[in-house]
Amino acid sequence: MSTAPSRVDITDVAAALLVRLMEQHGPLLFHQSGGCCDGSSPMCFPRNEFRLSDRDVYLGDVAGTPFYMGANQFEYWAHTHLTIDIVKGRGGGFSVEAPEGVRFLIRSRVFSDEELTFLAPVTYGDQHNTAP
Numbered sequence: 001m002s003t004a005p006s007r008v009d010i011t012d013v014a015a016a017l018l019v020r021l022m023e024q025h026g027p028l029l030f031h032q033s034g035g036c037c038d039g040s041s042p043m044c045f046p047r048n049e050f051r052l053s054d055r056d057v058y059l060g061d062v063a064g065t066p067f068y069m070g071a072n073q074f075e076y077w078a079h080t081h082l083t084i085d086i087v088k089g090r091g092g093g094f095s096v097e098a099p100e101g102v103r104f105l106i107r108s109r110v111f112s113d114e115e116l117t118f119l120a121p122v123t124y125g126d127q128h129n130t131a132p
Helices: 012-025 071-077 113-118
Strands: 008-010 028-032 043-046 056-062 065-070 080-088 102-110
Touching: 008 012, 008 056, 012 028, 012 043, 012 080, 056 071, 065 071
Parallel strands: 008 080, 028 065
Antiparallel strands: 028 043, 056 065, 080 102
8 A cells, every 4th residue: 555545435335326416515525523413423514614623624525525523532542443334213313314314323343553644634623614
């Protein structure tokens, strides 16, 4: 391995849903806070309606959509590769997929020692100019 592995990916079925959601809502972003009320699930919001803080960690894009995680949550997940998937059922949050009868979730695996040596550093704060 000579290139940095991605920190976050998305399944084909979740990416297809994301495309449909972007057609309805415009540009989106994922955020995972680690708080209560489904905070450990990735929430998907219209990009211009969600304000990021300088403590949010940008992990990369999936299907053209940025993925952020709260800094406290990232402390626990820094060593893991995340894959966004969907399952049937509603989450308890305000994520845009809720009316579809599905919810996004994270599947994770620990990075290998080799992958860890090639991981690119993360960046903090809004990389996508989401402020109105």
